[in-house]
Amino acid sequence: MSEYPSNDPRDSSLPSAPAGLRRRLAELRGPGTAPRPLDARALAALAANPGCDRRALLDGAGIDKNALATALGAPSDAGQSQFAFMRGNAFEARVKADGGAELLRLTHALLGGGPAPAPASRHVPDLAARGPEARTRRTAEALREAAGREAWTLLDHPMLALDVAGSPAYLEPDAVVVAPDGTWTVVEIKSFPMIDGAADPAKVGAAARQSAVYVLALEGLAETVPTARVRDRVLLVCPRDFSNLPTAAPVDVRKQLSVTRRQLTRLTRVPDLLAALPEGTVLDPALPAEELRSAVAAVPAAYAPECLSACELAFHCRASARSGDEVTALGRAVRGELGGLATVGAVLAAAHGETGDPADPAVAALRRAHRLRGEALGGTRTGGALPWAAPRARTAPDDARAGEAA
Secondary structure (H helix, E strand, O other), X not given: OOOOEXXXXXXXXXXXXXXXXXXXXXXXXXXXXXXXXXXXXXXXXXXXXOOOHHHHHHHHHOOOHHHHHHHOOOOOOOOOOHXXXXXXXXXXXXXXXXXXXXXXXXXXXXXXXXXXXXXXXXXXXXXXXXXXXXXXXXXXXXXXXXXXXXXXXXXXXXXXXXXXXXXXXXXXXXXXXXXXXXXXXXXXXXXXXXXOOEXXXXXXXXXXXXXXXXXXXXXXXXXXXXXXXXXXXXXXXXXXOOOOOEEEEEEEOHHHHHHHXXXXXXXXXXXXXXXXXXXXXXXXXXXXXHHHHHHHHOXXXXXXXXXXXXXXXXXXHHHHHHHXXXXXXXXXXXXXXXXXXXXXXXXXXXXXOOOOOOOOHHHHXXXXXXXXXXXXHHOOOOOOOOOOOOOOOOOHHHHHHHHHHO
């Protein structure tokens, strides 16, 4: 994300955003710090936690969260190994070899879209352009041309645009296939294997969430092309079994698409977040650690344990939540059940009857749980034995009495 235009995917001209917003974002990143592009993986993670203003602002401003976490003394251990990166690139090159012949064959076999792709009917347009805005415009032109060609077209690493909380994100799917019938299909190429036609469900789920972001960006562009229709099923291409040969499976992303659309709508806009910051706030990783820590603390966060697998700042936010005695460190489900009780201290005080409104359902539940815990640890319960008490072992006299009763 090298620039910050007012980014509507349906507008191929992509006019620039107000100069004041671009200047303020540049000041927030620090002098000489280039913005970091927001990819679909980060966008899917952002949509999974729309209540986190900190992540929305950092991603919207293009700040490198990994560098920020390292400067704060809480580096993330997330990332892809160099070996996995090289293996993925080699596999992708194989899938797209010979003008994408195998990729188009798999698309036709699994999703249809018209007559089988013949060498004469394949088209791979050149999408090269300088800068993300120009590449986005070139991709839009290529998609419109493909819609009128009624042939198989493979767009290799197209550039799509999506507005995220008032700031543009440029997204680069592995490929988009345009079929002769006008359908557009997002292709996601992964290096994890499909064994006997099935892949790791967790990895497939992550790929589906990432692909849903591409589909969402593509839908906005398809609205300007009368004959275009974006599939809500993406094509997931993986190595077959333990080989390097490609196989594929269609993945329905309607659920992920609905969730992503709703969550992105809930995100606070970047200009609003900027307006709430103290004057002169800078989030440059080159700042002294203490100054940087104060600047980061000025942006509210919504930490949850799930952040550990999705956000580079998770370790720092977890430490802050724990030091602040926040119940968010225990998980979103616990936080939701406790209502207005935001700290562990407040929860314990309410449970002990020291504070809190007895009419509050959360307070009443805590006090009841505290009472039951005390009765369990004490071994007695008013009005009878504990409901979970173990049954008394049967003895010989018991068996004899049972026989007489029979």
